[in-house]
Amino acid sequence: MDTDILTRIEISKEYLNFSAGHFTIFSATERENLHGHNFRIRCNVTAPIGADGMAFDYVMLKRVLKALCDELDERLLLPERSPHLRIERVDRMVIAWFGEERLTFLERDVLLLPIRNVTIEELAELLLARLRVRPELDGRDLRAIELGVSSGDGQWAFSSWSTP
Numbered sequence: 001m002d003t004d005i006l007t008r009i010e011i012s013k014e015y016l017n018f019s020a021g022h023f024t025i026f027s028a029t030e031r032e033n034l035h036g037h038n039f040r041i042r043c044n045v046t047a048p049i050g051a052d053g054m055a056f057d058y059v060m061l062k063r064v065l066k067a068l069c070d071e072l073d074e075r076l077l078l079p080e081r082s083p084h085l086r087i088e089r090v091d092r093m094v095i096a097w098f099g100e101e102r103l104t105f106l107e108r109d110v111l112l113l114p115i116r117n118v119t120i121e122e123l124a125e126l127l128l129a130r131l132r133v134r135p136e137l138d139g140r141d142l143r144a145i146e147l148g149v150s151s152g153d154g155q156w157a158f159s160s161w162s163t164p
């Protein structure tokens, strides 16, 4: 078996999605109004085919990807690392200051993410990082992973990792 031969498993399923609110921040003074998207994700994993004729069980991968979607589903996503947004937690409320604007949300509705902006490219990088540390991937001979996030038909951002 020639282990130099690699395969790429591509996962793209309708149920790999999350509905979330957000607003993209373009500058210290310009942002979108609060709105939502039905975001979708997809993932490609490159690995050698094992002696058993399988790279890895992609059902495991689908379950992990669905779990990553579920963590973001039905929440208002706020970027903790935006230089233009100051976020406070007060009495089970989340207050986001954008310049002089004070946006107030119930804590239960908000998910603070360690990203600079809630864009598809930042979400793709975050979800790829979260995927790579999932225990289900431990010990697997994965050579490359590409994770895509879409905010609507025809617009995707992909974040990728590969072995050196």
Ligand SMILES: Nc1nc2c(c(=O)[nH]1)N=C([C@H](O)[C@H](O)COP(=O)(O)OP(=O)(O)OP(=O)(O)O)CN2
Pocket: 024, 032, 118, 119, 120, 121, 151, 152, 153
């Ligand atoms: N580089 C990026 N640019 C923009 C992003 C982004 O994530 N990365 N996001 C936005 C906004 O979220 C905007 O709301 C995107 O929505 P829009 O393109 O309007 O989505 P639609 O599905 O409605 O697109 P249509 O072309 O109108 O169908 C802006 N920029």
